[in-house]
Amino acid sequence: xxxxxxxxxxxxxxxxxxxxxxxxxxxxxxxxxxxxxxxxxxxxxxxxxxxxxxxxxxxxxxxxxxxxxxxxxxxxxxxxxxxxxxxxxxxxxxxxxxxxxxxxxxxxxxxxxxxxxxxxxxxxxxxxxxxxxxxxxxxxxxxxxxxxxxxxxxxxxxxxxxxxxxxxxxxxxxxxxxxxxxxxxxxxxxxxxxxxxxxxxxxxxxxxxxxxxxxxxxxxxxxxxxxxxxxxxxxxxxxxxxxxxxxxxxxxxxxxxxxxxxxxxxxxxxxxxxxxxxxxxxx
Numbered sequence: 001x002x003x004x005x006x007x008x009x010x011x012x013x014x015x016x017x018x019x020x021x022x023x024x025x026x027x028x029x030x031x032x033x034x035x036x037x038x039x040x041x042x043x044x045x046x047x048x049x050x051x052x053x054x055x056x057x058x059x060x061x062x063x064x065x066x067x068x069x070x071x072x073x074x075x076x077x078x079x080x081x082x083x084x085x086x087x088x089x090x091x092x093x094x095x096x097x098x099x100x101x102x103x104x105x106x107x108x109x110x111x112x113x114x115x116x117x118x119x120x121x122x123x124x125x126x127x128x129x130x131x132x133x134x135x136x137x138x139x140x141x142x143x144x145x146x147x148x149x150x151x152x153x154x155x156x157x158x159x160x161x162x163x164x165x166x167x168x169x170x171x172x173x174x175x176x177x178x179x180x181x182x183x184x185x186x187x188x189x190x191x192x193x194x195x196x197x198x199x200x201x202x203x204x205x206x207x208x209x210x211x212x213x214x215x216x217x218x219x220x221x222x223x224x225x226x227x228x229x230x231x232x233x234x235x236x237x238x239x240x241x242x243x244x245x246x247x248x249x250x251x252x253x254x255x256x257x258x259x260x261x262x263x264x265x266x267x268x269x270x271x272x273x274x275x276x277x278x279x280x281x282x283x
Contacts (some may be wrong), residue, residue, distance in 0.1 A: 005058040008032065008090065009044075011073030011082055012063025015133075019061065020044045030054055033075035033082050050086055057091045064100020064121055088113040127162055135166035138238050139174070142213055145236050151175035156211040157196075158204075159218035160187035163240050167215060168194055179207070205230055216241055 009020040011033040017040070020029045024043035031040065032047045040046050047053050063074045066084070073082040088110065091097065097110045100121040110117040120126055142150065153176050157164050160182035171178050172195055180191035181199045188198035199207055204222065208214070208230040216223060219241045231237070 006030070006054055006056065007059050007061055008053060008057050008087070009061040010063075010087055011075035011078065013074075013076055016061070016063045017041070017044075023061075027058075028054075033073065033078040035077070036079050037077040050082075053087075053090055055090050057095060059095055060087060060091050060097045060115075062097065062099035066099040066102055066106050070103065070105050085109065085113075088115060091115055131162040131166040134163050134240055135170055138167055138215055138240055139170050141238060142236065146213065147234075148212070149175075150213075152177060153213060154179070154211045155213040155215065156181060156207070158214070158216040158222055159241075160184070160191055161217055163217040164215075167217070168196055172196070176213075179211070181207075212236065214238070 005026075006028045007020075007023060007030070009016055009023075009029060009031045017031065017034060017037070020031050021041040021043050023029050024041070028045075029043070030045045030047055030053060032050075032053060034040055034046065035048045062084075065074050067073055071083055071085070073084060075082050084106065088097070091113075093114050094116070096116045096118050098118045098120055099106065100119065102110075102117055102119045102121075107117040107119075121130070139150075146153070150171065151174065155171050155176045156179050157167060157171075158181045160180055164180060168178055168180065168191065177197075178195075179197040179199055180188065181201055181204050182188050182191065183201050185200075188200065191198045201222070205227060208227060209232050212232060212234055213236050214223075214231070215238045217240050223237065223239075
């Protein structure tokens with residue numbers, strides 16, 4: 001009888017929990033960091049304390065982003081902190097630790113424990129597919145929070161990367177008038193070819209007052225105090241980027257949302273697409 005490989009999914013949001021559920025069809029999966037979530041999938045084994053976790057794990061599956069401030073896992077559904085260094089000894093020597101957008105410090109910590117860090121967010125196919133639920137989540141929040149319909153609504157997207165590329169046709173399909181702000185002229189030309197207007201970053205300040213919906217997809221802090229001051233009072237700002245683009249502490253004079261912890265049910269197709277690819281990486 002073949003003993004299934006043992007995996008630990010530690011911390012994270014609904015994407016991590018869905019990944020654990022999918023992986024449980026092939027492996028023995030334990031999860032920690034979800035004691036505040038409620039009923040968990042029957043396919044996984046839940047642990048609330050480190051003492052309950054199995055040892056000699058074949059792999060450790062960490063969230064995206066991995067930690068807060070380099071030590072404690074990103075675990076919004078946990079009632080207590082989970083320190084990354086406390087989990088590493090549970091993995092077999094030479095085992096693999098998977099995580100999304102790992103920092104250099106996190107990778108060094110994992111390697112010092114005799115393990116192999118693997119950043120699944122660096123895979124292009126993962127990044128492209130991950131952009132889809134992010135874009136759909138942005139549309140959902142916009143429709144919930146805005147007091148008007150998206151039809152004919154001027155919308156500004158900052159950046160022309162994967163998330164922006166996924167978001168542009170979705171907003172346009174709902175009738176929004178989309179403008180893309182990008183640094184490179186070829187990105188602006190591509191956006192125009194997709195039916196959007198475009199503006200260079202150098203012209204951003206002049207157009208900010210024109211948009212009731214602004215979506216940032218750039219991991220650079222483009223929206224400082226001066227830019228927020230220029231926006232209209234009823235603006236909705238959705239920040240989909242990783243830090244520092246998503247770090248507006250102290251500048252929050254307007255509504256700023258983040259889709260990292262959307263309250264989607266586990267069977268939402270967008271998250272299943274996301275996590276089926278994460279499963280493929282682990283295989």
